[in-house]
Amino acid sequence: MSMHAPLTITGGRGLLADGTIAAGAVRCEGGFITAIGSDVTPRDGDIVHDAGGALVTPGLVDIGVFAIDKPAFHFGGITRAALMPDQNPPLDVSARVRFAAQSGKPDFWVHPLAAATQGLDGKALAEIAMMRDAGARAVSTGRRWIGDSGTMLRLLQYTGMLGMVVIAHAEDAGIVGNAVATAGEMATRLGLPCAPAQAEAIAIARDIALADMAGAAIHFRNVTTAAGLDLVRTAKARGVQVTAGVSPAYFMLSDLAIGAFRTFTHLSPALRSEADRNAVVAAIADGTIDIVASGHDPRGPEDKRLPFADSAPGMSGAETLLPLTLTLVRDGAIDMDRAFALLAGNPARLLGVNAGRLAVGTEADIAVIDPERPWIVNADKMAASAGNTPFDRQPVQGRVLALFKGGTAVRAR
């Protein structure tokens, strides 16, 4: 519970839970939104924030980050993040989950993802129910795919019983091997170890079949290929409890970006072809993709200033999550309401948290943003603990002006 005075954000255009944008004020008390509307006014003793005509939105909920990097999250308008279990040591016992769940408070909430298997090695199931009761909101296979189909089936049967979603990495590890690029002309010219993009569809096909069999929910953290998206689309139509996410890199970039061996473009999964990039945009537009997430993974020179194949995968993505998603709005692929469903509403629903919407009774995680404000991404001057972004020097639009967690300002400028 917030110990601070009530807050009223005035003079904004609110992106409301019903999808409309309406001028008015939002009042928060005790950490929750208590009133929204054109007739809402601050009461005596309220802290008043004048949004100055800017857009008032729910704070972003980021599924699947690899580090807790508050300055970057706050810059990006992110108020909650689901932390991948790939920590050192991994989040595979309840004590570590409980610690991680407390690590961001009060101005940032971390929702730890429980490791599906002990040590994330894909073999023995971890103590998932104990981790759930310690605060884990979902289960994750981590950066890796569980190769043994029997283990994956038993995992899904168990999480289905517990009512937890499994967040899976969708790449057949046997096909991927030590690949750092997607098979194609670019990887061939660069001589990089590469694997066919179909490794994703093969993994998704198996995992959908297993989830269907177990009656369990599965979420693919990154679906990046046309074939993989087709499988998700079909399974959804059949009523399988499947959802899909993607990071902006996969709708912004193709494997052309890995030319010149730029390790900031070394991601997992590897960047795909231009045709797959277009398929991701289409799948965001048609609802096949439910969630856009940063995959925030800040990596310093010790991990990135190496030959491409020797470097660690991952990008620092928290600060560019919002503006890159807004490019889809400007291009007409989606509208603003859908953008925030992808960034806040759907991820909050996946985690089962009372946030991600601007509605009375939800937690007062609120961002005030200027969706048009232009700025230039600068890898050297990022708020993140490392500036490993493939979008360095790229002009973008959309900036967070103020951010409130539980009705308390965490960042205002």
Place this chain on the structure above:
Amino acid sequence: MTPPEYTYPDGALAFPHRGLTGIAGLAPHEIWFLLDEAEQWVEMNRGAQKRRELLSGLTIINAFFENSTRTLLSFEIAGKRLGADVVNMAVANSSVKKGETLIDTAMTLNSMRADAIVIRHASSGAVQLIADKVDCPVLNAGDGQHEHPTQALLDALTIRHAKRAFNGLRVTICGDILHSRVARSNILCLNALGADVRVCAPPALMPADIERMSVTVFHDFDAALKGADVVMMLRLQMERMEGQFIPSPREYRHLYGLTLDRLAKAEPDALVMHPGPMNRGVEIDSNVADHLDRSLITRQVEMGVAIRMACLDVLTRKSRKLEGWA
């Protein structure tokens, strides 16, 4: 066949590159310029006096992060015949083994004021990474599965001596294309010079979309040999293979070994090349490798020294303040 005419500008415009990290990015006339420059060294190396004090006082460091015998020796001889002080960095004894990063090693070499650094590394792109961090010219002696430009140049020089013209020349490259930097550099180089390049390998050893590099793809060796003027054989790079790519060397030879019978399917005067080291009895039979009229394999080694002398000479002209280059 008449030789194609390549003219190139005077001075540094003939080769306006700081280093040699790959064949990609070189114009045909720049390749031709290096081949022409190498001719004088072919000549000199065949004489009794094999030294000219062109690079006297310059330090060349051969930094080989991956084992090599012939390429290292070739670069060492090339540097010494030009009068340079040549230092070989033995990685087995270096701090690289103690966890030093590649960049730190590169900065160390740079601080020692090398005038040129020759690098071999097991990772694709590693040479470019170093080249971006040091002040002197960097020569790529092979980076991962990416490029091996001096090998492609020496192969082109060997072919030029034996065949004179590249236009329409049918060159078949057969073997482990997937893991081969030699194949990639040769594809780029031979295409730039106008040859008709074919590649042949089982699917598991053929890189994806290789046809986008302007080659014709074959899986049947006999078909790939038909009409070939040059047959370039590559070794199976077992050390780079993770998992099983072919059932056995014996099985591989059955389909892709160059025997005298197979060679007969190529043009009657087809010539045989191999970058070495050879696995005799696997990808190439001894009676083909040692064929006096058909095999260019020892000639390739000879041309290698000349090409590397040309590259070291050309790339140090700026620092030697040669007229038109400084």
